[in-house]
Amino acid sequence: MASFDDSKKPVAFDKSMVNNVKKNQSVVSLDAEQTQAIRNLDGPMLILASAGTGKTRTLMAKVAALLDNSVPTNEIMLVTFTNKASNEMKFRLIAMGYDIHGMWIGTFHNICNRILRENYSKISGLNSRYTIIMPDDCRKLIKLIIKGMEPEDTELKPDDAFEIISFARNAMQYDPAHKFLDNIEYSITDVIEQKFPKHQKYIKLIQKIHRKYHIMKLGNNVIDFDDMLVYALYIISTDEAVRQKYERQFEYILVDEYQDTNNVQAALIRRLRKNNTNITAVGDEAQAIYEWRAATPGHIIGFPYAFEETKIVNLTTNYRSTPQIINAAIASINHNIIRVEEKQMNATLDDGELPTVSLHRNIYDELEYIANQIYTHIQNGTTPNKIAVLARTLQMSRVGIHHVLGRQLLSYGIQYVVFGGKDLFDTKHIRDFIAFLELIYNPMNMIAWERFLGILPGIGPKSARTTILHLQNEPEKSITEIKLKGAKAKASIELLNNVLTEARTRAQQPDVSMMDFLEPFLELYTLSSLAKDDDFIVRVNELEETIQELNDMPIDEFLHEVQLKGKSKANKANVPDDHVIISTIHQAKGLEWDVVHIAGCNENILPHYRSIMEENVVAEPVEHENKDESEIMISNNPIEEERRLFYVAITRAKKVLKLTMSESTPQGDPLFPSRFLLEIYDVDPGAFKLDSDDF
DNA sequence: GGTCCACGTCTTTTT
DNA sequence: GACGTGGACC
Ligand SMILES: Nc1ncnc2c1ncn2[C@@H]1O[C@H](COP(=O)(O)OP(=O)(O)OP(=O)(O)O)[C@@H](O)[C@H]1O
Numbered sequence: 280m281a282s283f284d285d286s287k288k289p290v291a292f293d294k295s296m297v298n299n300v301k302k303n304q305s306v307v308s309l310d311a312e313q314t315q316a317i318r319n320l321d322g323p324m325l326i327l328a329s330a331g332t333g334k335t336r337t338l339m340a341k342v343a344a345l346l347d348n349s350v351p352t353n354e355i356m357l358v359t360f361t362n363k364a365s366n367e368m369k370f371r372l373i374a375m376g377y378d379i380h381g382m383w384i385g386t387f388h389n390i391c392n393r394i395l396r397e398n399y400s401k402i403s404g405l406n407s408r409y410t411i412i413m414p415d416d417c418r419k420l421i422k423l424i425i426k427g428m429e430p431e432d433t434e435l436k437p438d439d440a441f442e443i444i445s446f447a448r449n450a451m452q453y454d455p456a457h458k459f460l461d462n463i464e465y466s467i468t469d470v471i472e473q474k475f476p477k478h479q480k481y482i483k484l485i486q487k488i489h490r491k492y493h494i495m496k497l498g499n500n501v502i503d504f505d506d507m508l509v510y511a512l513y514i515i516s517t518d519e520a521v522r523q524k525y526e527r528q529f530e531y532i533l534v535d536e537y538q539d540t541n542n543v544q545a546a547l548i549r550r551l552r553k554n555n556t557n558i559t560a561v562g563d564e565a566q567a568i569y570e571w572r573a574a575t576p577g578h579i580i581g582f583p584y585a586f587e588e589t590k591i592v593n594l595t596t597n598y599r600s601t602p603q604i605i606n607a608a609i610a611s612i613n614h615n616i617i618r619v620e621e622k623q624m625n626a627t628l629d630d631g632e633l634p635t636v637s638l639h640r641n642i643y644d645e646l647e648y649i650a651n652q653i654y655t656h657i658q659n660g661t662t663p664n665k666i667a668v669l670a671r672t673l674q675m676s677r678v679g680i681h682h683v684l685g686r687q688l689l690s691y692g693i694q695y696v697v698f699g700g701k702d703l704f705d706t707k708h709i710r711d712f713i714a715f716l717e718l719i720y721n722p723m724n725m726i727a728w729e730r731f732l733g734i735l736p737g738i739g740p741k742s743a744r745t746t747i748l749h750l751q752n753e754p755e756k757s758i759t760e761i762k763l764k765g766a767k768a769k770a771s772i773e774l775l776n777n778v779l780t781e782a783r784t785r786a787q788q789p790d791v792s793m794m795d796f797l798e799p800f801l802e803l804y805t806l807s808s809l810a811k812d813d814d815f816i817v818r819v820n821e822l823e824e825t826i827q828e829l830n831d832m833p834i835d836e837f838l839h840e841v842q843l844k845g846k847s848k849a850n851k852a853n854v855p856d857d858h859v860i861i862s863t864i865h866q867a868k869g870l871e872w873d874v875v876h877i878a879g880c881n882e883n884i885l886p887h888y889r890s891i892m893e894e895n896v897v898a899e900p901v902e903h904e905n906k907d908e909s910e911i912m913i914s915n916n917p918i919e920e921e922r923r924l925f926y927v928a929i930t931r932a933k934k935v936l937k938l939t940m941s942e943s944t945p946q947g948d949p950l951f952p953s954r955f956l957l958e959i960y961d962v963d964p965g966a967f968k969l970d971s972d973d974f
Numbered sequence: 975g976g977t978c979c980a981c982g983t984c985t986t987t988t989t
Numbered sequence: 990g991a992c993g994t995g996g997a998c999c
Contacts, residue, residue: 360989361988361989362989386989387989388989389989414988414989504988504989505989507989508989568987569987569988569989571986571987571988572987572988572989671986671987672985672986672987673986673987674985674986677984677985679990699987699988701990702988702989706990707990707991736977736978737976737977737999738977739976739977739978740976740977741975741976741977742976742977764975764976764977765976765977765999767977767999768976768977808978808979843989863986863987863988864987865986865987865988866987866988887986887987888986889986889987890986924987975999976998976999977997977998977999978996978997978998978999979995979996979997979998980994980995980996980997981993981994981995982992982993982994982995983991983992983993983994984990984991984992985990985991
C-alpha cells in the first residue's frame with residue numbers, strides 16, 4: 280500500500296543527514312505561551328498568532344508531544360499547506376529522532392487523494408488505473424467541450440470557464456441531501472453571482488460545460504486536482520462506515536495554515552471530527568493569501584464556533600525579525616480595514632538596520648541592484664541560502680525575473696533555486712512523456728492519446744480524432760487498421776503500435792523502471808517537428824534528469840499520486856548552502872531568511888493590476904446565519920489580500936529587508952510606487968530608509 | 975482535406 | 990514559452 284511516509288522515497292529529503300541524531304524529547308524549547316499548546320493535547324485547539332511567533336515550531340512540538348505520549352504514528356494526521364512544508368515537517372521530526380513511519384503528513388490534496396485511492400470504487404466510473412490530469416490538460420478538455428457546443432456560445436473563454444468551475448468546486452457547500460452534481464451547480468451559480476458577475480449570462484452554459492467535463496474525466500478514467508478534495512468529501516459524507524473508519528483511525532488531526540482552507544477542506548475536517556474532537560488548527564488570518572483560490576479565512580475565525588470549547592492559544596512574541604522589520608509589517612497590515620484585531624508582535628531580537636526602499640529606472644536595473652547587493656552580502660559572510668528575493672509574480676512587464684536575475688547572479692558566480700512559476704510536471708515535454716506512460720498504464724485516457732498522437736509526423740487534430748473514435752468504439756481493433764490519409768500518418772501509427780506493444784510487454788516485467796521508457800519515447804519524439812527546436816536537446820536532458828530522480832518510484836504510483844507533488848527539486852526540505860532563493864511571495868509562506876529583497880514594489884505589480892480591477896467588481900461580504908458552519912466571511916476585497924501578501928513578504932525577513940521599485944516598465948510606460956509603501960510613509964515616515972540618489 | 979510552419983499575441987498567485 | 994492564425998505545402 281502506498282504510504283505517505285517519505286522515508287523510503289528519494290525526493291523528500293536526504294536521510295543520511297539524520298542518521299546520527301539520537302532521540303531527544305526536548306529538542307524544541309517553547310516559551311510560556313507556546314507551552315499552552317502542548318499542555319492540552321486533547322480537545323479542539325486554535326493557535327491563532329502573528330507571523331514569526333513560532334506557530335510552526337509549536338505545532339511541531341505538539342506532534343512530538345503526542346509521540347512522546349505513545350500515540351501511535353498511524354493515529355496522527357498532520358495537514359500542511361504545501362509539499363515543501365510537509366517535507367520540512369518530516370525532516371525535522373526525523374531529525375529529532377522520531378520514527379514517523381505510518382503518520383499521514385501531507386497537503387489536503389495528498390490526504391484526500393489517498394482517501395480516494397482507498398475508496399475509489401465509491402465513485403462510479405473510476406477504475407483502479409485512474410490517473411491525475413494536470414491543469415494544462417484540464418484546460419484543453421474544457422476548450423474541446425466549448426468547441427463542440429453551439430457557435431453562439433463561443434465568446435466564453437475556456438480559461439475563464441475552468442477558473443470558475445474550479446473555484447465553484449472548492450467553494451462548494453456540500454449537502455448530501457442533494458445530488459453531487461447539483462451541489463456543484465448551485466455553487467457555480469453562487470460563485471458567478473458573487474465573484475464573477477460579468478459572466479452572469481453564462482451560468483447555465485458553465486453548468487453544462489461542467490457536467491460534460493465531469494463525464495469526460497470519468498470516461499477517460501482521470502481525476503483533476505479538485506476531484507481529490509471533492510470526491511473525498513463526497514465519500515466521507517455519503518458513506519457513514521467509511522467516515523467512521525477514518526474518524527476512528529485518526530485520534531489526532533492537526534492542520535497548519537488554517538486561514539487558507541476552503542469550504543470543502545473545512546467540511547472534510549468537520550466531518551472527520553464529529554465525535555472525536557482532537558483537532559488542532561494553526562494559522563494567522565492576516566496571512567490569508569489564497570482567497571482567489573476559494574480559501575476563506577472565515578474558517579479560522581469561525582473555528583471556535585464550529586468546535587465547542589475550543590481552547591484558543593495566542594502567541595505574541597515574535598522570534599524572527601528585528602523590531603524595525605516588525606514595525607514596518609504592522610504599519611502596513613493595520614491599513615486593512617477588515618481584520619480581527621490589532622496585530623500583536625513583541626520583538627525579541629536586538630535592533631537592526633532600517634528597512635530600505637530604493638527607486639530604479641526599470642525592472643532590469645532593480646534586479647541588477649539586487650544581484651549586486653546579494654554579492655556584497657555574500658562577500659560580507661552571509662550564507663547564500665539565507666538570502667531570498669521575493670516578488671509578486673515571476674513574470675513582470677514581460678520580463679522573466681528569475682531568468683534575468685538568475686543570469687546576473689551566475690555572472691557573480693552565485694547559484695540559485697526558484698520557488699514558484701509553472702510546475703515542472705506541467706511543462707510540455709514532461710507532459711508529453713507522461714502522456715506516453717499513460718498510453719501504457721491507463722490506455723482509457725484519451726486525453727493522453729490526443730496529446731501524443733498530435734506529436735507524431737503526419738498526424739494533426741483530425742487524424743488524432745479519427746484514431747480516438749476508433750479506440751473508443753472498437754477498443755479491440757489494432758490502431759494500425761484505422762484508415763488515415765497520407766503515408767506519413769500511416770507510418771507513424773505503425774511505428775507507434777510497435778513501440779507501444781514492446782513497451783507494454785516491458786511494463787509487465789517486475790524490474791521495470793521509468794527510465795526503460797525513455798528510449799522508446801524518444802524513438803517517436805525525435806521524429807516530431809519539436810526535434811527541430813533549438814532547445815530540444817535541453818528539454819530532453821531535463822526530461823532525462825527528471826526521470827533519473829523519479830526512477831526508484833513505481834510508475835503506477837507516480838501516475839496515481841506523486842505527480843501532484845510536483846517540482847521535486849524545489850520541494851526539498853533544504854536548499855543547499857551555496858544557493859540563494861528566488862521565490863514568489865506565495866511560495867515564501869511559512870519560510871524565513873536573514874536577508875529578504877522584495878522586487879517590484881510598484882502599483883499594478885504589488886498590488887497586482889488584476890486585483891485593482893477586481894476591487895470594483897466583487898460583491899459585498901456575505902454574513903451567514905449558521906455560524907457553527909464557520910461561514911463568516913471576513914474579507915473578499917482583493918486589495919486587502921494583496922496587502923496581506925505584502926505583509927507576508929515583509930515578515931519573512933529576519934534582519935535585513937530591502938524593497939525596490941521602478942520608475943517605468945522596460946517598454947517605457949510609467950510605473951508608480953506601491954500604495955502599500957505610500958500609506959506606510961503617511962503614518963510613519965521613518966519606517967524605511969530611502970536608499971537612492973534619485974529621491 | 976488535412977498538416978506544417980512562421981509569425982504575432984499575451985503572460986498572477988497554486989494544489 | 991504556449992497558443993492561435995493564416996498561408997504554403999503534401
Ligand atoms: N520559543 C522560541 N525560542 C526561540 N526561537 C523561537 C521560539 N519560537 C519560535 N522561534 C523561532 O522563531 C522563528 C519563527 O518561528 P515559526 O516559523 O514557527 O513561526 P510561525 O508563527 O510559523 O511564522 P509564520 O506564520 O510567519 O510562518 C523560527 O526561526 C523559530 O525557530
